[in-house]
Amino acid sequence: MTSSAERRGWLSVVSVALGSFVLVLSEFLPIGLLPAIATDLDVPIGTAGLMVVATGLVGAVAAPVVTVATSQLDRRVVLVALTVLLVVADGLAAIAPTFGLLLVARMLLGVGIGGFWAIGAGIAGRLVKPSATIRATSFITAGVSVATVVSLPLGAFVSSLGSWRLGFVIGGVLGLVALVLQLAMLPSIPAVQRVRFGTLGALLRVPRARVGLIAAAFVFAAQFAAYTYVAPFLQQLVGVGPDTVTLALLVFGVAGIVGNFAAGYTLNRSVLGTIGASKFVLAAAVVALPLLAHSVAGVFALLVVWGLVWGALPLGMQTWMSTASPGGSETGLALFVTTIQLAIAAGSVLGGLAVSTVGIAGDFWLSAAIAVVGAVVLVGLGLRRSSAVPQVAAAEVVDPTPTASTPVA
CATH class of the missing domain: 1.20.1250.20 (MFS general substrate transporter like domains)
Incomplete structure (x- = not known):
């Protein structure tokens, strides 16, 4: 692998890592916003908590379903599509007038989380030289740790501003940045097998x-x-x-x-x-x-x-x-x-x-x-x-x- 190919490979890793960061940030950010969401949409706090549970449960189902359904598609296309789904989910959540629509948005995010982690977390070996695979994978999984650190303080900050919708706007904007990087940096990654x-x-x-x-x-x-x-x-x-x-x-x-x-x-x-x-x-x-x-x-x-x-x-x-x-x-x-x-x-x-x-x-x-x-x-x-x-x-x-x-x- 030439030095320029190595650099492009690592930039591709960064684009996937940013995608993992935004997905986890979008998953955990609402935990700090539940009281504001419950008040604004006039639902009990326990009901508002369903938006967190629903995301995880849909993600659990989506991981195998997305893997099977997209197994013959270029992995670049699949990752980009899942990042688009993330942006749509955060955008829909930001403008949702009812809790029902907000719950739908969170379920869409669950599909993105399950599919992205099943595919994106193991893609590092296709982007860098074999000896650097685990190190590259650690960059992608670091998105979980970084998002966990950022989500709680960011949620508290957003809540202090009085608009919980800003949190989803931030997630959507960061998702767009990840999407642009993936479109620019990810090479074609043909499917290995059905x-x-x-x-x-x-x-x-x-x-x-x-x-x-x-x-x-x-x-x-x-x-x-x-x-x-x-x-x-x-x-x-x-x-x-x-x-x-x-x-x-x-x-x-x-x-x-x-x-x-x-x-x-x-x-x-x-x-x-x-x-x-x-x-x-x-x-x-x-x-x-x-x-x-x-x-x-x-x-x-x-x-x-x-x-x-x-x-x-x-x-x-x-x-x-x-x-x-x-x-x-x-x-x-x-x-x-x-x-x-x-x-x-x-x-x-x-x-x-x-x-x-x-x-x-x-x-x-x-x-x-x-x-x-x-x-x-x-x-x-x-x-x-x-x-x-x-x-x-x-x-x-x-x-x-x-x-x-x-x-x-």
């Missing part, structure tokens, strides 16, 4: 893929069982004010970004080691948080540790699933996206039940237990299956030229 629903079902019979999906379900459920209630933990158990809570979430998010890029290097050494160690450390940090609630400095230190390992886990699990799929990375990532969306919902529900029955500290300990079970499953079964599929350091290793069509095993 994917059928039977192909997705066959993946469940691959032991390494089953291990990856189970481990991913545990880690995402554990993460969101605790993280959903980190703000109440800081306010009620640690006893800090809103400004400190915002700072703590910012610290967590920045640590997540650092962890994401650090994992781009550690995964080249050991996929299983990186994921397994991260899960155990996540569990230890979450267990220790209630025990150190009397120390603000101690809590902040643990949030840094938690953020670092959480930043590594999505990229690590994605890499595991990409290398576990004999049908190519998109097959594995479609089921991966569905699994994590459902796990996020399950984790939030379990966390809510734990908080209401045994308190926030009990919820954090439940989260840690779920993470430990997931780590044991991954390490125990992963070691047994490691000889079946080599832990190659690539999410999808193929010839990155526009004419590439054959993945390397």
Whole structure:
């Protein structure tokens, strides 16, 4: 690959990364806007919350459906179309006169999120040289961490201006920027093979893929069982004010970004080691948080540790699933996206039940237990299956030229 081709490849990666950032930002931004939306559209706050749940559930269904329906299309065309859908969804949400229309807009966004992550998250190997695949993928998945950091402060800022619609306008404008970059930078990326629903079902019979999906379900459920209630933990158990809570979430998010890029290097050494160690450390940090609630400095230190390992886990699990799929990375990532969306919902529900029955500290300990079970499953079964599929350091290793069509095993 020539230096100019390398530069263009990395610019293509940036365009996809921006798309992932805007999608996640658009998904999480309304969480801070729910009270304003409920008041303006005259619906109960609980009903307004459906716009967040609906996006995730539609994304879970859309990931395999979009993968199958578009498997024979040029991936550039599909990614651009999904980014267009993002812009339309945010634009429709910004002008929605009723909650019903706003919910439709959020469901459209769910289609974009599910489809984009199933396809875009594994596209890095088609854009850069094989040895840089994981590093390029870390740029794309960094969009999740960055958007998580930005969404809460931005939501608070938008809410203070008095117009929740501005949040969706910002998402739509950023989506347009991503769209222009993708049109300008993405090369033609021919489809590798046709994917059928039977192909997705066959993946469940691959032991390494089953291990990856189970481990991913545990880690995402554990993460969101605790993280959903980190703000109440800081306010009620640690006893800090809103400004400190915002700072703590910012610290967590920045640590997540650092962890994401650090994992781009550690995964080249050991996929299983990186994921397994991260899960155990996540569990230890979450267990220790209630025990150190009397120390603000101690809590902040643990949030840094938690953020670092959480930043590594999505990229690590994605890499595991990409290398576990004999049908190519998109097959594995479609089921991966569905699994994590459902796990996020399950984790939030379990966390809510734990908080209401045994308190926030009990919820954090439940989260840690779920993470430990997931780590044991991954390490125990992963070691047994490691000889079946080599832990190659690539999410999808193929010839990155526009004419590439054959993945390397």
